[in-house]
Amino acid sequence: MKVQKGNTVKLHYKGTLNDGTVFDSSEGREPLEFTAGAGQVIPGFDKAVMDMEVGEKKTFTIPAEEAYGEYSEEKVFELPRQSFPPNIDEAVGQTVQLADQSGNVFLAKILEVTDEMVKMDTNHPLAGKDLTFEIEIVEIN
Incomplete structure (x- = not known):
């Protein structure tokens, strides 16, 4: 068969x-x-x-x-720092679970954290x- x-x-x-x-x-x-x-x-x-x-x-x-x-730069974005918990800067390099306004869940790798923003990558690893x-x-x- x-x-x-x-x-x-x-x-x-x-x-x-x-x-x-x-x-x-x-x-x-x-x-x-x-x-x-x-x-x-x-x-x-x-x-x-x-x-x-x-x-x-x-x-x-x-x-x-x-x-x-293919890897897409469009899937790398920045969000305001204040929308994250205070200890987010300890998570650089980690993958976190996020949800969009429609409730769709996706994974994002934290690339960089500053006082103003969190840079994330939602490309598949x-x-x-x-x-x-x-x-x-x-x-x-």
């Missing part, structure tokens, strides 16, 4: 950056499970598993635009990066 759109797929994976840094892996955990072609994983990953069989292994690289998108995966199909339903 080969993976087709709509199949439930279980696989083990290791994700690395161009420099070899491992950013995620299923090693020591349950396999990743998702519905093929349903948009539950990044687009390039969905494409790569199609027509694979149980036990088959594959290594592939997903360009940034088919992964978490892997935005702008090509991702290489080694995968092995464990089960197809």
Whole structure:
């Protein structure tokens, strides 16, 4: 049986950056499970598993635009300092959870804090990066 759109797929994976840094892996955990072609994983990953069989292994690289998108300066912005708790300056480099006026929750990395403003980056941490995966199909339903 080969993976087709709509199949439930279980696989083990290791994700690395161009420099070899491992950013995620299923090693020591349950396999990743998702519905093929349903948009539950990044687009390039969905494409790569199609027509694979149980036990088959594959290594592939997903360009940034088919992964978490290109890095966008438009997603870096400044907010007034007074809208944050007093200890925010201790959080430079940290990722915090914010909500917009519509209640949508998103993550932002704090880049800089001054007396007047907090500079934040809402790009995904892997935005702008090509991702290489080694995968092995464990089960197809």
